[in-house]
Amino acid sequence: MTTGTARSRRLGSSDLSVFPIGLxxxxxxxxxxxxxxxxxxxxxxxALDRGVTLLDxxxxxxxGHNETLLGKALAGxxxxxxxxxxxxxQTQQPGGANGVDGRPAYVKAACEASLKRLGVEVIDLxxxxxxxxxxxxxxxxxxxxxxxxxxxxxxxxxxxxxxxTIRRAHAVHPIAAVQSEYSLLFRVDAEKxxxxxxxxxxxxxxxxxxxxSLLTGAVRQAADIPEGxxxxxxxxxxxxxxxxxxxxxxxxxxxxxAKGCKxxxxxxxxxLARGGDIVPIPGTKRSERVDENLAALDVALSADEVARLxxxxxxxxxxxxxxxxxxxxxxxx
Numbered sequence: 030m031t032t033g034t035a036r037s038r039r040l041g042s043s044d045l046s047v048f049p050i051g052l053x054x055x056x057x058x059x060x061x062x063x064x065x066x067x068x069x070x071x072x073x074x075x076a077l078d079r080g081v082t083l084l085d086x087x088x089x090x091x092x093g094h095n096e097t098l099l100g101k102a103l104a105g106x107x108x109x110x111x112x113x114x115x116x117x118x119q120t121q122q123p124g125g126a127n128g129v130d131g132r133p134a135y136v137k138a139a140c141e142a143s144l145k146r147l148g149v150e151v152i153d154l155x156x157x158x159x160x161x162x163x164x165x166x167x168x169x170x171x172x173x174x175x176x177x178x179x180x181x182x183x184x185x186x187x188x189x190x191x192x193x194t195i196r197r198a199h200a201v202h203p204i205a206a207v208q209s210e211y212s213l214l215f216r217v218d219a220e221k222x223x224x225x226x227x228x229x230x231x232x233x234x235x236x237x238x239x240x241x242s243l244l245t246g247a248v249r250q251a252a253d254i255p256e257g258x259x260x261x262x263x264x265x266x267x268x269x270x271x272x273x274x275x276x277x278x279x280x281x282x283x284x285x286x287a288k289g290c291k292x293x294x295x296x297x298x299x300x301l302a303r304g305g306d307i308v309p310i311p312g313t314k315r316s317e318r319v320d321e322n323l324a325a326l327d328v329a330l331s332a333d334e335v336a337r338l339x340x341x342x343x344x345x346x347x348x349x350x351x352x353x354x355x356x357x358x359x360x361x362x
Contacts, residue, residue: 037082038308040232041205043184045153047112049301050323051083052076053236053312057098058091061241062258064314066098073102075316077110079323085208085234085310087116087158088143089127100148108149114234115143116158116188126355131161133172140176156186156208160362166190166198174202186234189360191218192225204231209361211235211307213281213296214243214265214274215351216344218361227306237351238300238309240265243274244281245293264349273348280341290328297325299338 037046055061057069073084086095096115103111117139120128130139136157143152155176157169176182184205187198198204207226211219212235219235226233239245241260247253251268254260265274278292285292293311300309311322330338350357 036305038232038305040154040184040308042203042230043154043205045112045184045205047083047308048081049308049326050081050297051085051114051234051308051310052081052319053085053310054095054099055085055087055090056312056314058095059257060090060259061314062255066101069098069314070102072314072316072319073099074107076319077107079319081319081323082110082112083114083154083234083308083310084111085114085236086147087119087156088139088146089116089119089121089158092121093142093146096143096146100146104148112153113147113149114154114156114186115147115152116156116186117143118156118158118161127159127359129159129161129359131157131164131166131169133168133175136169136172137176140181144181151181151183153183154186154206155182155184156188156206157190158188159359160187160190160194162362166194167201170198170201170204177202189362190222191361192222194362195222195225195229195231199229199231204229206232206234206308208234208236208310210237210351211300211309212238212240212244213299213338213342214240214277214347216342220344222361223307227304231306233307235300235307235309238311239293239296240274243271244278244296245291246278246282249275262353263351264353265347265351267349270349277342277346280338284330284334284338288328288334290324291321293321294325294328295330295338297322298328298330299335301325302330302335 039046122128186206188208281292285295
């Protein structure tokens with residue numbers, strides 16, 4: 030493998046450069062069924078040992094658990110190996126959809142809480158996790174900019190922000206990265222957003238780049254989703270939608286078979302091939318999956334293969350929305 034020599038990708042105009050594939054940490058805090066903290070720390074350490082630098086957390090992953098876990102993983106001399114990214118803005122609403130808070134006072138309080146849980150003096154990349162429609166983005170980003178001035182944050186990011194929101198935010202303070210769902214399965218909002226981030230010199234961090242495992246071929250039927258796994262609530266995994274989506278995944282599997290690699294590696298290679306400003310952050314609870322994902326760096330897709338994939342899974346072709354109805358109201362704002 031050539032992962033050790035893979036060219037790093039700079040995040041916007043910031044001084045942060047990261048390995049081309051990062052590690053999403055959400056699954057380490059129960060989002061996709063049970064997880065084990067000791068094993069989770071081993072996965073993080075294995076990723077760092079393989080050269081991965083961008084570690085993506087949030088204060089809402091396990092409502093603080095994920096940041097505390099990451100802090101434990103980075104203790105003992107590992108901090109210097111990582112670009113620590115975390116997020117604020119979602120609030121816990123027992124029994125209902127998550128709330129959102131973008132008020133300046135909340136931004137600063139959330140940052141202090143995250144710093145304490147992470148056990149670090151500075152957060153490398155700090156995202157607004159969900160845009161608060163009741164607070165002007167200029168006010169929220171202004172407070173985030175104050176954190177940069179105070180030396181508590183190095184660079185700023187937005188998650189699930191629509192193009193006009195990104196432009197308004199970037200006018201207040203440079204945005205280094207915008208994070209949104211992006212994969213062969215989900216393209217519409219992502220590619221509209223990408224037009225804007227490229228015009229402004231902002232990097233695009235792609236979460237769920239494997240379609241929450243749909244693009245790996247690991248899920249063939251609803252019964253393959255473990256009890257307590259959040260995917261059971263996602264419309265794209267509902268019976269009829271799942272069958273339609275798997276039919277499209279067959280094109281990825283065909284390319285993978287011809288190239289002698291895994292379908293997930295083809296899906297990641299497709300994203301990486303779309304430009305050096307894109308950094309996918311697949312998540313996993315297993316070290317061997319980290320290795321499998323990093324091997325995508327050695328998968329070179331020809332122009333014909335990219336065209337075949339584009340034609341088989343065009344924008345808007347996925348069956349079902351990417352979140353349940355209530356959660357869809359909080360994305361792309």
